[in-house]
Amino acid sequence: MQKSYLQPSVMLKWLMFCGAFGLLSACGGGGDNNTGTTVTDTTPAAFSFTAQTNTPLNQLVTTPAVTVSGINSATAISVSNGEFAINGGNFTSSNGSVSNGNTVVVRHMASAQNATTTSSILTIGGVSATFSSTTVPAATGNVEALVNITFPLGKAKTNSNTIRVTGTANSTLPLANLSVNGTAATIADLSASAPGKVSAALSPPDYAVSWYADVPLTANADNTLTVAVTDDAGNRNDKAATVQVSRKFAPSTFSYDATANRLYAVVENNDLVSIDLQSYEYHALSNLQSAHNLVFAQGTGKVFYASALNNNVTLYSTDIETGIVNQVHTFSVALQNSQFINLTDIVYADVTQTLYFMLVYPSSDRALYLHELYGFNLNSGVLSLISSDSVGNGPRLETNKLLAVNNMLLGFTWEREGLISIDPATGNRSLLIDGIAGHNMVLAKGETDNIIYTAGFAGVFRIDLTAQEITNISPEAEQDIYVTEQIQSLALDAQGNRLLLSDSTAGLVLAVDLTTGERSKVLSSGVGDGRYLLMPQFIATDTTTDTVYLLDANTNANQALLEVNLSTANRSFVTDSNALPDDIAADLLLDKARNRLIAIYYNQIVAIDLTSRAVSTLKTNSGAAGIAVQTFNGGVIDSVNNKLLISAFHTDNTLIELDLITNQHQLLSITPANTNAPVSGIVDIALNADGSKVYLLSQHTGVIHQLDRNSGVAQVIVNECLNASGMNMLDTDYTTLHNIIYNPYNDSVLITANAVLEVNLADNSCVAYGNNDDSYIDVSLTSDNQLLATEQNKLLHYDRINNQSVVISR
Known part of the structure; x- marks a missing residue:
């Protein structure tokens, strides 16, 4: 409804009327008979x-x-001579609409000419504002400056709408302007609070500054961030430094449209996108909110998905052309006390135009698990319970995944090693085939109705239901780079003679060649090439080359010892994974003097020569020459004295010392300063710069001990480290203490414990960075005091000052 206004003559008459009859409520408009109609504004x-x-x-x-x-x-919203983005979404120049509370940014391409103004006009609901930018004046020369980006490093990936880019600059003249992608930076004198050091390009530089800029990032795209600088004399450098930051992620799950060769997929932040497999361009459609599984219904032009909240299940559709979301149907189910619903899959049968979806009611007792298969017919709008414990006969319904093949549905047996059929008309179930190795996770229809493909921990299988033949076309045991862990989707691309599968943990969409079984990367959430990361538990950094070594020790795949090039983010194998011990890893250290890595496992300590790549055993905890402790745990190298110090979690008041030259060992006795509190449960240790102090991290008691190596006395220096919410991040009741390292740049120790903790050794004060739900496993420092951290399936560059992180290898 448009706003309306009274003509002046009418307004005068109305005022005269009210003046004569001012007591009448009709003139005031505030009587009880007011209808209260809201005017649309x-x-x-x-x-x-x-x-x-x-x-x-x-x-x-x-x-x-x-x-x-x-x-x-x-x-309505529109723009002339530019683009706008709503709520951090994709930029567009097309007309659209906004709601109250939405945020909008505008951008345009600055002129290619000096001292030239470019203007854009944004109009919202008839109200306009102009955004103008004026380019730098004609320069008299190049800026004599070195600009260094300290965050983020190299190539990076993030799911944030904006990123705070930080850096330093050295110049011979004061800087008049520094910007990143047109966003003006805040410039300050270089201070000790900046985590990076200035690299001197000039001798000496006249001006050294630190800077930061909060730069918006385009969603579902690769972003190049470019730093431009201008000094007081008008000299400039429009490409003083660059860094790549991507917001493009591989789908966690997808539905394949073979006709258009396109994926409809769920990506980071649960966004629904369409992905063209020719151009690999992403097109945003909508957000799935609490839904995770989806299906493209061929012939309807819609993607369907469902969400389960409390005891309510709701079906939604998104139009693939307009992105418009509609609620299709909602219903409620009865729940017992403490019971909840998992909606594990949704499929579409185009023969009957019916959506089928599986509801699972978990329980601590397998026998009490309940699976219910529902069908919703798009023509009639009728919802039906198709199969369950009480509907249909045959093997118990225990499948999480479904596949529609003509008039039949297929699913797995409980152990995921057999296939069952489900008759939608009766709910009856029959065993079709058994003996598919491994824990299979997904199903896909093959070239004919009798060919089915499955994928799981043992590999990718082709199943001929007529011949009752099972063929592993891509065995997992033969993979070194593209191993799988949590496969969510599988589809046949017949034209490409390949299968497409998504692994949510690895952040990959892979192609599996149907002839050779060879796997290749189609889409990736990662950064860099090479064997992707699953669980990089331990990290060691060569600060002379900024080469990073990771021990990826995951229970669902072979462990891998990887070398990461920080410039390219590429990963390569240090040694054959089969040469590593079949044991639980406890730490990874760089023995620079002998050009080798030392990997500590619970029951043995091994060395990996970085020249020959050979693996040799240094010590075990058994045998006559072994070290008599239950397990080995975290360690640290004393490079001054050529010693390896190792903690023993289960042995109180004890450290292990191993001579790195003679390979002889001894047990060092620790004297607790408090004789009533033994030094116990030590998971990792760190050594200060001169090697006189050892810092011991106790998982048992949630404290940090300082051991004087001369006296052998250990005292507690920190037992509390509060985060912004007042939680003690050393309290082992709700945090897990992982690793500790020494920071020579700040004379502090850094600890991973659901967050990154830093203890200033001058006064033993402790700062907790990050959030309660962070899951950092190990940390390391580069040559310029940049903090690297590992999480599940990724290596991060962590800016602890601004509490932000980006993935730099995955």
Whole structure:
């Protein structure tokens, strides 16, 4: 409804009427008979953009966000000579709509000419504002400066809408302007609070500054961030430094449209996108919110998915052309006390135009698990319980995954080693075939109705139901780079003679050649090439080359010892995985003096020569020459004295010392300063710069001990480290203490314990960085005090000052 206004003559008469009969409530409009009708208001409050000056030539320039306010209904938005993005989404120049509270940013391409102004006009609900940028004046020469980006490193990936890019700059003249992709940076004198060191390009530099810029990132795209600088004399460098930051992620699950050769997929933040497998371009459609499984219904032009909240199940559809979301159907199910619903799969049968989806009611007792298969017919709108313990006969319904083949549904047996059929008309179930090795996770229809493909821990199988033949076309045991862990989707690309599968843990969509079984990468959430990371538990860094070594010790795949090049993010094998011990890993250390890595396992310590790549055993905890402890745990190398110190979790008041030259060992006795509190449960240790102090991290008591190596006395120096919420991050009741390292740049120790903790050794004060739900496993430092951290399936560059991280290898 548009706003209306009284003509002046009418307004005068109305005022005279009210003046004569001022006591009548009708004139005031506030009587009890007021209908209370809300007037639709689509005209927002005024907004504005600050003009930007000294912008680099021919680069995208972006405004800070403005918030739409003053409306109570969606209103139109458009832009001239530019693009806009709503709520951190994709940029577009097409007309759209916004709602109250939405945020909007505008960008345009700055002029290719010096001292030239470019203007964009954003209009929201009839209210307009101009955004202008003026390029730098004609320069007299190049800026004599070195600009260094300290965060993020190299190539990076993040799911954030914005990133705080930090860095340093050395210049002979004061800098008039520094920007990143057109976003002006905040410049400050270099201070000790900046985690990076300045690399001197000039001798000496006249001006050294630190800087940061909060730069918006385009979703589902690769972003190149470019730093431009201008000094007081007008000299400039429009490409002083660059870094790549991607927000493009591989799907966790997908549905394949073979006709269009396109995936409809769930990516980071549960966004629904379509992905063209020719161009690999992403197109945002909608957000699945709490749903995780989806199906493209061929012939309907829609993607369907379902969500389960409490005892309510709701079916939704998204139009693949418009992205419009509709609620298709909702219903409730009865739940017992403490019971909940898992919606494990949804499929579409085009023969009957029916959606089938599986509800699972978990229990601690397998016998109490309940599976219910529902069908919803798109023509009639009728919902039916198809099969369950009480509907249909045959083997118990215990499958999480479904496959529609003509008038029949297929699923797994409980052990995932057999296939069953489910008759939608009766709910009856029959065993079709058994003996498929491994824990199979997904199903796909093959070239004919009698050919089925499955994939799981043992590999990818082709199943001929007529001949009752099972063939492993891509055995897992033969894979070194593209191993799988949590496969979510599988589909046949007949034209490409391949299968497509997604692994949510690895962040990959793989292609499996149907002839050779060879696997190749189609889409990736990772950074860099090579064997992807599953569980990089331990990290060691060569600070002379900034080469990173990772021990990826995952229970669902062979462990891998990998070398990561921080410049390219590429990963390569240090040694054959089969040469590593079949044991539980406890630590990874770099023995630089002997050009080798030392891997500590619970029952043995091995060395990996970085030249020959050979693996040799240094010590075990058994036999006459062994070390008499139950397990080995974290260690540290004393490079000054050529010693390896090792903790023994189950042995109180004891450290192990191994001579790295003679390979002789001894047990070192620790004297607790408090004789009533033994030094116990030590999971990892660190050594200060001169080797006089050892820092011991106790998982038993949640404390950090300082051991004086001369006296052998250990005292507790930290027993509490509070985060922003007041939680003690050393309290082992709700945190897990993993590793500890010494930071020579700050004379501190860093600890991983659901967050990164830093203890200042000058006063033993402790700071907890990050959030309660962080899951950092190990940390390491580069040559310029940049913090690297490992999480499940990724290596991170962690900015502890600004509490942000990016993936730099995965």
